[in-house]
Amino acid sequence: MYDLIGVGIGPMNLGLSALAHPTPLRTLFFDESEQFSWHPGMMIKDSMMQTSFISDLVTLADPTSPFTYLNYLRSLNRLHTFYFYEKLLISRQEYNAYLKWVSTQLDDLHFSTRVIDIQDTGDSYEVLVEEVATGKRTTYETRNVVLGTGSKPSIPGSFDKNVIHNTQYVMEKEAILQQDKVSIVGSGQSAAEIFLDLLTSDRPETFELEWISRSTIFETLETGKLGEEIFSPSYVRYFNSLPLATRQEAVAKFTRSQNGISPETLQAIYEHLYDLSPEEQQRVKIRANLEVDQISYDSDFTITMRHTELNEQRTSKTGAVVAATGFVPSLPRFINRLDIEFEGEQQAWKVDANYRISRTVSANHHLYATTNLELSHGPAADNLGMSVSRNQLILNDVAGKELYPVEQHATFTTFD
Numbered sequence: 380m381y382d383l384i385g386v387g388i389g390p391m392n393l394g395l396s397a398l399a400h401p402t403p404l405r406t407l408f409f410d411e412s413e414q415f416s417w418h419p420g421m422m423i424k425d426s427m428m429q430t431s432f433i434s435d436l437v438t439l440a441d442p443t444s445p446f447t448y449l450n451y452l453r454s455l456n457r458l459h460t461f462y463f464y465e466k467l468l469i470s471r472q473e474y475n476a477y478l479k480w481v482s483t484q485l486d487d488l489h490f491s492t493r494v495i496d497i498q499d500t501g502d503s504y505e506v507l508v509e510e511v512a513t514g515k516r517t518t519y520e521t522r523n524v525v526l527g528t529g530s531k532p533s534i535p536g537s538f539d540k541n542v543i544h545n546t547q548y549v550m551e552k553e554a555i556l557q558q559d560k561v562s563i564v565g566s567g568q569s570a571a572e573i574f575l576d577l578l579t580s581d582r583p584e585t586f587e588l589e590w591i592s593r594s595t596i597f598e599t600l601e602t603g604k605l606g607e608e609i610f611s612p613s614y615v616r617y618f619n620s621l622p623l624a625t626r627q628e629a630v631a632k633f634t635r636s637q638n639g640i641s642p643e644t645l646q647a648i649y650e651h652l653y654d655l656s657p658e659e660q661q662r663v664k665i666r667a668n669l670e671v672d673q674i675s676y677d678s679d680f681t682i683t684m685r686h687t688e689l690n691e692q693r694t695s696k697t698g699a700v701v702a703a704t705g706f707v708p709s710l711p712r713f714i715n716r717l718d719i720e721f722e723g724e725q726q727a728w729k730v731d732a733n734y735r736i737s738r739t740v741s742a743n744h745h746l747y748a749t750t751n752l753e754l755s756h757g758p759a760a761d762n763l764g765m766s767v768s769r770n771q772l773i774l775n776d777v778a779g780k781e782l783y784p785v786e787q788h789a790t791f792t793t794f795d
């Protein structure tokens with residue numbers, strides 16, 4: 380009998396495993412991929428984290444943990460160079476390397492294993508796990524389950540299936556550069572990074588680059604000091620206590636904090652555009668106010684768009700399309716049989732302040748979630764900094780005592 384089984388090993392459940400490591404809790408985590416890997420298709424050279432290295436997997440809960448980012452640097456003999464580097468934001472590649480380093484030290488992590496079913500026995504859960512390579516199935520019994528299945532690419536149904544989602548960008552980049560023209564659809568951080576990467580890559584002289592955005596302006600990520608306090612345990616607790624209708628309205632207000640582009644990326648894009656020769660500028664187009672209605676494919680792609688203010692149709696012929704059109708929560712089908720309580724219009728589950736999913740049956744064994752939390756926990760739902768306090772709360776709840784005290788009133792702003 381385990382205390383907690385985790386489905387999926389992304390940064391959220393990896394952090395949970397690292398924090399559970401020194402506790403008496405019996406834990407197991409499964410992931411269908413062969414080894415730990417964080418968004419490999421977006422490991423673009425020079426791309427940076429948007430959250431400080433202090434929000435690593437453990438520091439905000441336990442700075443003395445062996446799994447801190449600083450201890451990772453020490454293992455590489457790089458502490459002094461990092462001290463002189465004097466930066467809070469590290470590269471995405473380095474963060475991924477740190478996560479991999481942690482993943483090799485935790486023996487409750489199992490890769491190449493897919494969770495295919497969870498049954499409620501009445502006083503525990505039976506978790507059915509399949510080895511990806513052999514199909515061998517094993518059942519594990521646990522008192523609690525945490526669903527950490529993350530998100531999956533979201534591409535509108537009217538886009539041809541040959542469109543590349545940004546999660547595949549690095550793997551497809553060479554093929555993209557063979558085309559005469561590439562179009563990027565989307566106006567968030569991923570679209571901006573891919574535009575910048577193509578802008579600064581060696582490419583044929585005639586290569587055309589087009590960036591299509593629905594919005595009029597490219598919004599900058601909220602990085603103001605007080606504005607960032609919505610990514611705090613105090614705000615998340617407050618948000619979770621609000622009535623559903625108020626939360627639904629509030630979620631829509633935070634697009635800048637969630638989907639804005641980092642000022643550094645926008646600055647770099649502008650500088651590179653400024654340095655282009657007049658001929659090169661002719662081949663690089665940023666097109667705003669365009670809602671893509673359809674993308675069809677017949678040896679070339681045809682993008683059909685509508686100008687949102689002039690209400691006119693536009694088309695563009697292009698050799699490759701990268702859709703940076705976002706993500707939706709990845710929810711395994713087996714959850715449908717777990718009597719989960721949903722709220723609101725979009726299949727969002729009802730989740731309490733300790734990340735426990737509400738069920739229509741009462742039980743002493745629980746389901747927790749680290750994904751699909753936007754409506755219950757607000758704009759910090761996907762935020763890596765907040766994942767530490769989330770994991771503290773989950774472990775405290777599972778243990779029935781405070782294993783990790785959570786900082787209270789940790790912001791200057793009072794929200795309630």
Ligand SMILES: Cc1cc2nc3c(=O)[nH]c(=O)nc-3n(C[C@H](O)[C@H](O)[C@H](O)COP(=O)(O)OP(=O)(O)OC[C@H]3O[C@@H](n4cnc5c(N)ncnc54)[C@H](O)[C@@H]3O)c2cc1C
Nearest residue numbers: 387389390391410411421428429493494528529530762763
């Ligand atoms: C390019 C990019 C950069 C980002 N940068 C930042 C940043 O700088 N700061 C920040 O705060 N946030 C950032 N985010 C947002 C967020 O931190 C990430 O999306 C993060 O990966 C979410 O972690 P996760 O553990 O919830 O899910 P994921 O990383 O999506 O992991 C989920 C895992 O579950 C596994 N899985 C799913 N179903 C099953 C199953 N049935 N059985 C077994 N395994 C299963 C999958 O294989 C996967 O490995 C970024 C997001 C992206 C896309």
